[in-house]
Amino acid sequence: MQFIESIGATALNFIRAIGKIVIFIFLFFRFIFKPRFYLRHNLKYFIEIFISSIPIIALTGIFSGMVLALQSYTGFSRFSAESAIPNIVVLTLTRELGPVLTGLMISARVGSAIAAEIATMRVTEQIDALKTLNTNYFNYLVTPRVLSLTLAMPIFVTIVDFIGVTGGYLVSVYRLGFNENMYLINTIDFISFSDYLSGVIKATVFGFIISIISCYNGLYSKKGAFGVGSATTNAVVISSILILIFNYFLTEIFF
Amino acid sequence: MEIKIEKLSKKFGDNHVLKNINILIEKNKSTIILGKSGCGKSVLLKIIYQLIRNDKGLIFYDKKKFVDIDKFGMLFQYGALFDSLTVAENIAFIDFVDGKKNYKNKVINSLKEVGLTADVYDKHPSEISGGMKKRVALARAIYKNPKVIFLDEPTTGLDPINSDMINELIIRIIKKKKMTAVTITHDIQSALKTGDNYFFLNNGVVEDFGKCNLMLKSKNKLMNEFLMGVKKLQNS
Numbered sequence: 001m002q003f004i005e006s007i008g009a010t011a012l013n014f015i016r017a018i019g020k021i022v023i024f025i026f027l028f029f030r031f032i033f034k035p036r037f038y039l040r041h042n043l044k045y046f047i048e049i050f051i052s053s054i055p056i057i058a059l060t061g062i063f064s065g066m067v068l069a070l071q072s073y074t075g076f077s078r079f080s081a082e083s084a085i086p087n088i089v090v091l092t093l094t095r096e097l098g099p100v101l102t103g104l105m106i107s108a109r110v111g112s113a114i115a116a117e118i119a120t121m122r123v124t125e126q127i128d129a130l131k132t133l134n135t136n137y138f139n140y141l142v143t144p145r146v147l148s149l150t151l152a153m154p155i156f157v158t159i160v161d162f163i164g165v166t167g168g169y170l171v172s173v174y175r176l177g178f179n180e181n182m183y184l185i186n187t188i189d190f191i192s193f194s195d196y197l198s199g200v201i202k203a204t205v206f207g208f209i210i211s212i213i214s215c216y217n218g219l220y221s222k223k224g225a226f227g228v229g230s231a232t233t234n235a236v237v238i239s240s241i242l243i244l245i246f247n248y249f250l251t252e253i254f255f
Numbered sequence: 256m257e258i259k260i261e262k263l264s265k266k267f268g269d270n271h272v273l274k275n276i277n278i279l280i281e282k283n284k285s286t287i288i289l290g291k292s293g294c295g296k297s298v299l300l301k302i303i304y305q306l307i308r309n310d311k312g313l314i315f316y317d318k319k320k321f322v323d324i325d326k327f328g329m330l331f332q333y334g335a336l337f338d339s340l341t342v343a344e345n346i347a348f349i350d351f352v353d354g355k356k357n358y359k360n361k362v363i364n365s366l367k368e369v370g371l372t373a374d375v376y377d378k379h380p381s382e383i384s385g386g387m388k389k390r391v392a393l394a395r396a397i398y399k400n401p402k403v404i405f406l407d408e409p410t411t412g413l414d415p416i417n418s419d420m421i422n423e424l425i426i427r428i429i430k431k432k433k434m435t436a437v438t439i440t441h442d443i444q445s446a447l448k449t450g451d452n453y454f455f456l457n458n459g460v461v462e463d464f465g466k467c468n469l470m471l472k473s474k475n476k477l478m479n480e481f482l483m484g485v486k487k488l489q490n491s
Contacts, residue, residue: 040354117339126335126337129336133395134349135349140352
């Protein structure tokens with residue numbers, strides 16, 4: 001009996017959490033059109049996110065591209081299809097690895113920071129202080145973070161795509177002995193705008209997911225150090241799982 | 256501003272935090288709300304400030320049901336300063352978020368009022384002491400010249416010397432700016448020093464009230480137990 005009760009309680013909690021997140025998303029869209037907008041604060045936050053994330057996504061891009069070239073060579077050389085490596089590297093990066101790896105890295109780098117910062121603000125009554133100063137705390141805390149990350153992700157993915165392809169090129173040309181002109185021609189001729197666009201759309205959705213989940217966990221964290229810790233963990237874990245789930249459905253759409 | 260609270264109740268789930276509260280906060284006077292931890296003091300303060308809604312009862316601000324919260328200022332228990340902003344941006348927050356830049360003189364005057372110099376202007380909260388943080392938080396609370404100032408445990412976490420300084424500062428500012436003050440505190444010395452009237456809350460009910468200078472002569476049993484408890488703690 002107790003076992004069934006605990007299953008029921010878990011299911012109810014899950015449904016309740018989904019309901020709260022849906023309301024949270026609704027609030028975001030409601031407040032985004034409602035003054036005050038804190039434009040300067042939005043711009044500042046966008047620049048902060050952008051600058052702090054560039055090193056991590058650059059490293060993600062270059063090493064993914066390099067590994068992808070090496071692994072593809074291992075497989076394709078077995079049936080003399082090495083010439084497909086440029087195509088595979090650019091296609092895998094733009095359509096799949098670029099947005100997913102960037103999403104996961106940004107979730108760990110920016111999502112955790114957002115959740116920890118907002119949860120700490122909640123614990124130390126800073127959010128109450130915002131209310132007492134007649135500040136729309138949702139527009140001050142949530143809107144800049146969601147907008148910044150949602151708008152920054154397509155740029156991040158473009159950077160990862162470019163750096164990743166460069167990494168693949170470097171390994172293929174200088175390690176595997178490919179002709180540099182042929183590699184570039186095969187890469188540029190094979191990629192289409194729709195491949196790039198599908199990756200960019202995925203990244204935009206992932207940016208929205210990471211920022212909404214992180215802000216939600218921060219804003220509704222429990223009190224104390226434990227609350228801050230679990231808000232941060234939940235933000236990263238839930239965002240990462242949702243990225244993988246949404247990635248499948250978005251891939252189905254662009255298939 | 257006079258604040259009149261009538262039959263106010265609030266519960267969270269099954270927990271009745273405030274039950275049928277009636278309080279009159281007199282204009283330009285300092286009202287102290289006393290009580291043990293968890294008796295509903297902070298909830299009451301937040302309801303008066305309109306940060307949370309009451310379930311039952313009415314609050315009249317100068318005989319009106321609605322009030323612009325720009326007329327209020329609040330000093331939080333631990334300051335609640337924004338870590339990512341400088342002292343100046345914290346104090347002038349309402350101007351800072353609006354993108355105004357001509358707040359320097361006003362901030363320096365506010366710093367002077369709370370006994371600080373312009374040296375801390377560009378510092379972050381993490382770079383100043385606990386006592387200074389409290390003063391900066393007080394400067395932020397009075398920056399917009401509120402009609403009512405709410406003080407949540409103003410002396411918590413401070414040593415006796417700093418506590419005394421904060422109390423003196425509060426008395427001076429309230430008198431100078433002719434503000435109504437509502438203070439939550441456990442600190443009897445602070446209550447006696449800064450308060451005109453007091454209300455003693457126990458389990459969400461007003462058990463005792465009166466003039467602060469007569470507080471120690473209260474005949475209410477629970478109030479006396481509270482005073483004795485605080486005294487014992489201070490002696491130990």
